[in-house]
Amino acid sequence: MIRLILILTVLVSTGFMAVGQYKKSYDIDFADPKSVVNAIFYAAQTKDFGILQCLCDPYGQGDGDTKDICSISQVAKQIEGYGGSVNTKKELDDFVKMFKSGKISGQVTYEYYKETQYAKVPFLFNHPLGASRSDETMNLVKRHGNWYLSGF
Numbered sequence: 001m002i003r004l005i006l007i008l009t010v011l012v013s014t015g016f017m018a019v020g021q022y023k024k025s026y027d028i029d030f031a032d033p034k035s036v037v038n039a040i041f042y043a044a045q046t047k048d049f050g051i052l053q054c055l056c057d058p059y060g061q062g063d064g065d066t067k068d069i070c071s072i073s074q075v076a077k078q079i080e081g082y083g084g085s086v087n088t089k090k091e092l093d094d095f096v097k098m099f100k101s102g103k104i105s106g107q108v109t110y111e112y113y114k115e116t117q118y119a120k121v122p123f124l125f126n127h128p129l130g131a132s133r134s135d136e137t138m139n140l141v142k143r144h145g146n147w148y149l150s151g152f
Contacts, residue, residue, distance in 0.1 A: 044099035
């Protein structure tokens with residue numbers, strides 16, 4: 001009986017510790033282009049890659065780089081479910097290395113083109129080709145009141 005009480009005590013205390021370690025997910029404010037870009041950095045820092053799948057233009061008009069960012073969530077699922085290949089693991093590792101220290105580096109600017117609003121968010125990240133390529137601008141498009149990645 002004492003052994004049972006001891007086991008239950010250990011299980012209950014570990015359960016409380018696990019609850020205390022729960023981390024809150026990033027809440028994207030799609031009305032703010034900075035929030036959408038910061039979701040990329042959050043995903044790289046926390047490895048909460050699922051958040052990336054909802055960042056791309058729902059009309060599918062983003063460039064290859066932004067589509068690659070959004071596809072990282074699928075790459076992570078593949079690795080989690082099947083172990084992934086050397087290439088998928090490298091792709092995930094490269095994403096984390098590039099964006100985990102990323103940050104917005106200036107003011108958002110806005111423009112209209114053919115009745116569609118666009119935003120430009122300057123940011124810094126760890127570009128694999130070095131510091132000279134690490135100062136970039138993320139372009140976002142506004143669709144139905146929400147901002148989505150469009151290109152960089």
